[in-house]
Amino acid sequence: MAHDQHQELIQILHDCAAACNHCFDACLQEEDVKMMVQCIRLDRECADICAFLEQAISRNSPFVPELARVCAAICDACGDECAKHADHHDHCKQCAEACRKCAEACRNIA
Amino acid sequence: MAHDQHQELIQILHDCAAACNHCFDACLQEEDVKMMVQCIRLDRECADICAFLEQAISRNSPFVPELARVCAAICDACGDECAKHADHHDHCKQCAEACRKCAEACRNIA
Amino acid sequence: MAHDQHQELIQILHDCAAACNHCFDACLQEEDVKMMVQCIRLDRECADICAFLEQAISRNSPFVPELARVCAAICDACGDECAKHADHHDHCKQCAEACRKCAEACRNIA
């Protein structure tokens, strides 16, 4: 798997990590933080694995397919949780969209 | 999966990451660095996933089994490569042993 | 800075990262999660930089002193926040102690 072939996926992962971290920060500022607990947890999980996979792809890791499979599962979980709050919080809506897009892109290379 | 139950695995992952990073550094100082290229790559892969999994376990991540499966595969690959150099380089021998132990521990929770 | 000389610091960083991640998880389970928001943030900051510095030391990074200076500052901030909750939450008390010890150890090599 060459670095050059995967510019698009790297960008999608980057956008997803940024959306998750932004959502993490924004959830912690919400009045109803108690309702956002699961979202806060999953935002961290998802940001961390996306950032990890980004690095793995760009260093031409031989384990990209295995890591992408796990990343897709984590993106799914985070996207599902954020989707529950999408009507009330724009950061959750944006995060849910980034996660869905990233999960799909990860599955394509897993 | 509780933090308390997994002290032993966390320590094994920690030892493996440290052994891999030490081997990475030592390989780059070897006269025959050309022969160590695959070892250098895999040491980085293995150190990074072990450190990642350590963090995941200690924050009570719901994705520990999936991550442990990937970690076991990476530990196997790194251990196999280091084992090839174990007669010539003590850092490879130590790293191979840490990787085998860690791969087994990861499989137990995967 | 040799890997061998720094076994003790590596262990202190490891213990601090684990305490911070455990506190992060436990804070998110508290009834009064709203009061723990700053603690949750700083636990993540502190766990991440301690894990990063651990890796840097064990790969013999030339930037350990600079990283240790930042790590000490983050440990101080996390320790101060956790100390405010130490009477009510044992995980905060343990985390505050781990942070203080780690901040001091980091300053010694910064």
Place this chain on the structure above:
Amino acid sequence: MAHDQHQELIQILHDCAAACNHCFDACLQEEDVKMMVQCIRLDRECADICAFLEQAISRNSPFVPELARVCAAICDACGDECAKHADHHDHCKQCAEACRKCAEACRNIA
């Protein structure tokens, strides 16, 4: 420091991390790998701190200035080393440019 204000820096860090990881991979494939040892080391250092800072900015970390100062120093070191090989290796030339740009951007917020 708000996530929104820092889109440009996040992208610069992302590009630098990707360039460093690509250079790491390419150096390990070079015939004269012995000459690239310092480059391989610094590529890893620089990729890791850039990725770390990216995450810190996007989660609105209070420690961005301190981390950016360290990141600038590491980008400088990696850029200087890569610049030595820029005539012979295009990946080093590209990495040196990404590092210079990133070091400057980091200094602006440090």
